Amino acid sequence: MFYNQKLAIKNTHGYQLSAISYQLFRIVFPAKNNLRKIHFVILLFICFFSLTACKSANQTAQTEVKMRDIADDLGRKIKIPEKVERVVSLAPNLTENIFAIGAGDRLVGVTTFCNYPEDAQKIQKVGDTMNPNMETIIALKPQIVFVSTASQIETFTKTLEANNITVFVTNPKDLNGVLTNLRQLGEIFGTPERTTILLNELFERIAAVDEQVRDQPKTKTFVQISKEPLFTIGKESFLTEIVERAGGISVTKDVATAYPKISKETALAFNPDVLILSESPDNTEPNDVFKNSSAVKNKKVFKVNADILSRPSPRIVDALEQIAEDLHPQTNDN
């Protein structure tokens, strides 16, 4: 009785539905005193299901929208809505990019790794990049899910597309890739003015760095991704290009893969002039093998925040400027 009165006050479909269901239920299964608890639990279940049923019925009715065609970075032809209002990002750099082109307010789900900009931390988390929670994503009803690695796509696409959610694969791999990705996102979200301003600013800053290091000798640089075990950047890492652009040369540029675990012997034999540490809790100082190297002796050890260094986002230009400044400080005086 008590429950019914309370529920009847609210005049929504969901509550009415649950109240009616519960009444029906009580007629069919009259309660004895000791069964009260079970009844309460069943009542809760009925409430929950009827509420969610009403909620989803309301929303599906709204989603009849115009579509347009677009190709993603894997070359897949996909359809996206004319007006993109709700998206989920499954990579921290894509979250940063979406905020940068002025569409951060349309992100309804991000990963636990997405810690920048600050506003991204307030958005609902859908798991991490490698293990996103499908149920959470689908419940958020995004129009597009942005993923950064092709390895994710196989498993996700089927489930998501069965729920009318488009999967957009975009994987900026270098400085140019970041710029292209930003332009692409500007088109998708319909924010061309903001995007153009951003791109022009980035172009200018990159050109300034190019100017700054043009006549400088290439500095032999070792990028330490992790102190122990010793990980560095290899042939396939975009950081190899960033180091070069900043007026250096990555001593491990010919080592296979993107982030190889490198032999300490070889690392020492490269005899780098500068060490750059990707700064994270386990990587705040050079590996012990470098303790007598010229880079450490000449105090040429620099730290760049790991988030800035590892994400192909507009902040990679910050990293570029910082590395250029570290490698060739004297040019900053003029």
Added chain:
Amino acid sequence: MLPVLVGLLIVSLLLAVFLGSENLAFFELTESQATILFDIRLPRVLLGACVGASLAVAGAGLQSLLRNPLAEPYLLGVSNGAALGTMLAFVFFSQFEFARPIFAFAGAGAATFAVYQMAKSRAGMNVERLVLSGVIVTTFLSSIIVLLTSLLDAAKLRSFTFWLLGDLSQGTKNGFYLTFVLVIIGTVILSSQARALNLMMIGERDAFDFGVEVKKVRLIVFAVASILVGSSVAASGSVGYVGLIVPHLIRLLVGSDNRLVIPFSAISGAIFVVLADTVARTAIAPRELPVGAITALIGAPMFIYLLRRS
């Protein structure tokens, strides 16, 4: 037999020192080449030898004690106890180098004690029950490790997860000194119990009738195995299959007299890990493989071959 094994050990140590991702001009070393040889390569090779010897001796001792050819530090949860201990030291006391081996001993000892308590019954120690308890403790501890790796800060544990696979590149000189002292003491102590272990292989009751202090021997073997496994896990993570393969091969060659099996296992374990690590260092140089992957790659097929032959 002994001269042959010692000769092989010397050859493999020399081979390991000569081979590496950098080619060194051994007779005219430059300053940086000397650093590479004496500060990086040599300590690593020697650490590998000590780790291999520790694991093989621990395996040989446990197999005789439990009269079970499958008994191995891993099967009994000793390795996982050590791994969990090291992980806790890693998270809470990362600045103290010696917290790792101490926590690893504690973990290995606690795991062994737990298995021992679970397996003990009024009727005495039942071997099947012991092995089952070991499996339960092992899986329980690995689930705690998995739980911790999911809960804790990813950046802090990145190096740990690599280490978990068995990685000698993170070894230090202090780690080598510690494992070296412990493996010598451990091998001597276990060898001194070899006669008692031989009798216990017939059966614990028979050994008791022959005047063997069964409980004392058991305690000694468990303690020594915990310390050996603890120190090697703390130094280089979980290098698998050494404790299983090496004593088996030795028994195949010299029979099951523990007075020979235990010291020979020590030497052969050292040879096995030193060679495996040489492969790990040079196969895809200048990149590196975890040595645990190599020992498992060689160990697993070899084990199947041995099983089918016997």
